[in-house]
Amino acid sequence: MDRAQLLFKTLVECYIRDGQPVGSRHLLQAAELPLSPATVRNVMAQLEERGLLASPHTSAGRVPTRQGYRLFVDRLLTAEAPTDALVAALDSELTADKSPRELVQRASQCLAELSRHAGLVMVPRRDLVDLRHIEFVRLDDHRVLAIIVCANGDVQNQLLQTERPFADAELVQAGNYLNHHFAGKSLGDITQGLLHGLKDDRLRLDALLRGTVELAERAFAPAPTGDFVIAGEASLLSLAGSGGSVDRLQELFQAFAAKRDILHLLDRCRQSEGVEIYIGDESGYAPFEDLTLVTAPYGAHDRVLGRLAVIGPTRMAYQRIIPLVEVTAAALSRALSR
Numbered sequence: 001m002d003r004a005q006l007l008f009k010t011l012v013e014c015y016i017r018d019g020q021p022v023g024s025r026h027l028l029q030a031a032e033l034p035l036s037p038a039t040v041r042n043v044m045a046q047l048e049e050r051g052l053l054a055s056p057h058t059s060a061g062r063v064p065t066r067q068g069y070r071l072f073v074d075r076l077l078t079a080e081a082p083t084d085a086l087v088a089a090l091d092s093e094l095t096a097d098k099s100p101r102e103l104v105q106r107a108s109q110c111l112a113e114l115s116r117h118a119g120l121v122m123v124p125r126r127d128l129v130d131l132r133h134i135e136f137v138r139l140d141d142h143r144v145l146a147i148i149v150c151a152n153g154d155v156q157n158q159l160l161q162t163e164r165p166f167a168d169a170e171l172v173q174a175g176n177y178l179n180h181h182f183a184g185k186s187l188g189d190i191t192q193g194l195l196h197g198l199k200d201d202r203l204r205l206d207a208l209l210r211g212t213v214e215l216a217e218r219a220f221a222p223a224p225t226g227d228f229v230i231a232g233e234a235s236l237l238s239l240a241g242s243g244g245s246v247d248r249l250q251e252l253f254q255a256f257a258a259k260r261d262i263l264h265l266l267d268r269c270r271q272s273e274g275v276e277i278y279i280g281d282e283s284g285y286a287p288f289e290d291l292t293l294v295t296a297p298y299g300a301h302d303r304v305l306g307r308l309a310v311i312g313p314t315r316m317a318y319q320r321i322i323p324l325v326e327v328t329a330a331a332l333s334r335a336l337s338r
Helices: 003-018 024-031 037-049 066-076 084-093 100-115 168-182 187-200 207-219 233-242 246-258 260-268 318-337
Strands: 118-122 131-140 143-150 155-161 228-231 276-279 291-300 303-313
Touching: 003 024, 003 037, 003 066, 024 037, 066 276, 066 318, 084 100, 084 318, 100 118, 100 228, 100 303, 100 318, 118 233, 118 260, 131 168, 131 207, 143 207, 155 207, 168 207, 228 260, 233 246, 233 303, 246 260, 260 303, 291 318, 303 318
Parallel strands: none
Antiparallel strands: 118 228, 118 303, 131 143, 143 155, 276 291, 291 303
């Protein structure tokens, strides 16, 4: 590592730790290099010309830019190895006796508590979950309750509006047929593959199968939007008092409430096998322009079910947050796989 890289790395670490613009004298002391203050000032000026540092108007010191953080994370970061105690603590919080929804909620709380930022976890995508059992219960002539028991232990209740009345015996037969033929298949596979095959032959099916197809199409229809659980979002309020935009913060909390755009952002990197980091405007999403999102996938039995993330200021402790996100994703995956 040459002296410019070492000075830059030291400056970013100082700014992340202290939150104050770093001047040449402070940087020289922190770097412990045999250089003159004039040499350090010259290197800082060169780094600023490259777009890696910026000079706030109220200070003679420098702070990293978005491009500077990206260089630091990609090439200079020394990540902290997660301790055995941290892994054990996460495993004790994320246990197999909890439901999938409880695991997601607890994982978001763990992320928020351990990172001191906002922790977000996508609820497992409905179409990726395997079917264990389905039962239909008649409520009235045009309403049927579908009780879907998933292989991960989750139970989903779907209220179905039907085109015609179904007798109790028909509902039992439909449930038996679907359990026999489709148990162990993902809800997405049932919807996209097997049921479409039955639908193509609908005119040749007997009355039982026609009714089964109608019920199954409605019960296994993909949800129009996904969902996520978030904890610790109040920690982001401090950004408004540290030079952040109140309007931008308001946009962010509105985005948390609407959920759609954040889910779309996370879904863009759903197939990634490792950690993804969006710094500032890299997300292409305006409410995140003053923030960093560190996200990783979680799943069960070699299938990605969603992503979890820490959302915080660009001045976050990347060396600690990135491993935290990784080990939390691994702990959640272990719990869901048991």
